[in-house]
Amino acid sequence: MDHENEMDTPASGQVPPKDALDQAGGAQPPQLPPQGTQTVSGQREVMSRRQFLTYALGGTGALMATMVASPLVVSAFDPLHRASGGAFSKTNWKPSDFNEKLPTHVNYLQHIDDGWNSQDVSNDVYVIVYQKKLMIMSHVCTHLGCHVNGSTENGKSVAPEYGNGKEWFFCPCHGSQYNIYGVQTPASPAPRPLDLYYYHVNADGYVEVGNNFQRSDATWGNNPNPTLA
Amino acid sequence: MNTENFVYRQVRKVLRKVYDWIDERISVTPLWRDVAQHEVPAHVNPTKKLSAFMYCFGGLTFLTIVTQFLSGIFLAMFYTPDIKNAWYSVNYITNDVLLGNVVRGMHFWGASLVIIIMILHMLRVFFTGAYKKPRELNWVLGVLIFIVILALGFTGYLLPWDQKAYWATSVGSQIAGAVPWVGTYIQTLLVGGHTVGALTLTRFYAIHVFFLPAALMVLLGVHFVMIRLQGIAGPL
Numbered sequence: 353m354d355h356e357n358e359m360d361t362p363a364s365g366q367v368p369p370k371d372a373l374d375q376a377g378g379a380q381p382p383q384l385p386p387q388g389t390q391t392v393s394g395q396r397e398v399m400s401r402r403q404f405l406t407y408a409l410g411g412t413g414a415l416m417a418t419m420v421a422s423p424l425v426v427s428a429f430d431p432l433h434r435a436s437g438g439a440f441s442k443t444n445w446k447p448s449d450f451n452e453k454l455p456t457h458v459n460y461l462q463h464i465d466d467g468w469n470s471q472d473v474s475n476d477v478y479v480i481v482y483q484k485k486l487m488i489m490s491h492v493c494t495h496l497g498c499h500v501n502g503s504t505e506n507g508k509s510v511a512p513e514y515g516n517g518k519e520w521f522f523c524p525c526h527g528s529q530y531n532i533y534g535v536q537t538p539a540s541p542a543p544r545p546l547d548l549y550y551y552h553v554n555a556d557g558y559v560e561v562g563n564n565f566q567r568s569d570a571t572w573g574n575n576p577n578p579t580l581a
Numbered sequence: 582m583n584t585e586n587f588v589y590r591q592v593r594k595v596l597r598k599v600y601d602w603i604d605e606r607i608s609v610t611p612l613w614r615d616v617a618q619h620e621v622p623a624h625v626n627p628t629k630k631l632s633a634f635m636y637c638f639g640g641l642t643f644l645t646i647v648t649q650f651l652s653g654i655f656l657a658m659f660y661t662p663d664i665k666n667a668w669y670s671v672n673y674i675t676n677d678v679l680l681g682n683v684v685r686g687m688h689f690w691g692a693s694l695v696i697i698i699m700i701l702h703m704l705r706v707f708f709t710g711a712y713k714k715p716r717e718l719n720w721v722l723g724v725l726i727f728i729v730i731l732a733l734g735f736t737g738y739l740l741p742w743d744q745k746a747y748w749a750t751s752v753g754s755q756i757a758g759a760v761p762w763v764g765t766y767i768q769t770l771l772v773g774g775h776t777v778g779a780l781t782l783t784r785f786y787a788i789h790v791f792f793l794p795a796a797l798m799v800l801l802g803v804h805f806v807m808i809r810l811q812g813i814a815g816p817l
């Protein structure tokens with residue numbers, strides 16, 4: 353044991369000099385646990401009574417807290433597992449009310465199931481026939497959500513009035529323009545075409561309107577809805 | 582074993598460092614010592630004498646009150662205090678919300694549990710004579726807390742707006758109306774109108790989730806501070 357080592361040893365004596373440690377380790381019978389599980393004082397490391405109680409109580413407390421908290425947190429996350437709407441709303445339109453030349457502006461009562469509340473809310477859409485399917489276009493501008501205007505006069509659809517007679521829809525907010533299929537012009541702030549609605553035709557021949565879905569510039573013509581008879 | 586020990590030590594080290602960093606700046610150690618680090622007197626320690634568990638009822642009351650606060654906060658995310666929608670929103674919580682029936686069940690059963698444990702706590706204080714000088718004021722506070730808890734139970738009972746809720750409140754408010762001289766005024770104020778209806782529901786809701794919980798927190802705070810000032814009452 354050299355003097356330098358003695359100087360480093362704390363006064364409390366809890367950490368014996370390195371030499372002493374080596375000696376203690378060397379003196380142990382081989383079947384005892386290896387060095388790594390020993391404390392510096394050469395004793396086998398066991399959990400103190402206090403530590404054990406701390407863990408036991410802490411563990412029990414954590415378990416109880418989790419039991420109380422988890423159903424609460426799960427309930428708050430309920431909206432994430434809820435699919436949006438899905439119900440179809442009846443209308444009084446027949447597919448023959450619409451044509452391939454110009455969109456027609458029509459109203460219907462949209463059935464909305466919202467939590468414990470169900471209501472029928474008036475909604476208006478623009479409908480045009482494209483490739484033997486209805487394109488039921490939302491009136492919501494894809495830029496920031498204003499109500500777009502169609503080219504209509506006294507409630508009747510007329511030839512495109514915007515963009516030098518090429519564009520049919522115009523958004524009054526920031527000037528987005530869309531053609532008869534709801535596809536925006538490159539200069540418009542709107543990032544994508546107007547949304548489409550799902551629909552089906554019921555047994556009586558009336559159109560029923562479902563949820564809406566987004567399209568991109570590339571998929572503006574894709575329409576997953578049924579072909580008209 | 583070795584690696585387990587190693588990981589355990591490292592985690593401890595990091596936690597220690599985080600704690601020290603915070604402690605160095607805002608010295609939390611004296612704070613939590615003041616709140617939590619006290620010797621448990623032998624006569625209230627169930628490991629020394631099993632019957633001492635009755636000294637836990639106060640703490641258990643607080644624990645159930647805390648769970649009531651928590652489950653109530655989450656129920657408020659779905660509940661609507663309106664006579665047209667209240668029942669439907671409760672129905673939605675019970676039948677549609679994920680584990681909503683569990684959350685509502687916690688609040689429902691917890692409400693009764695708080696009252697039961699609180700009465701046990703009160704009986705313990707009474708029969709060990711812990712309310713005697715110098716702790717009379719804390720007994721009075723405790724009785725105020727008791728009243729607030731009962732009021733929470735009464736106002737909460739109306740919120741589902743079903744038949745049971747409606748008639749319980751009708752009867753309850755008529756009992757208030759039986760007070761001599763001022764009864765009808767009390768009844769009108771309580772109900773918020775001349776019949777149990779839309780105004781009663783919003784009024785009870787506000788009382789249930791704002792007024793009473795706020796009062797309860799203040800009263801409980803003072804209750805605990807007084808225990809800290811006066812210490813736990815001595816053994817019999």
Ligand code: FES
Pocket residue numbers: 493494495496497498523524525526527528541542
């Ligand atoms: S909202 Fe329609 S252009 Fe901005």
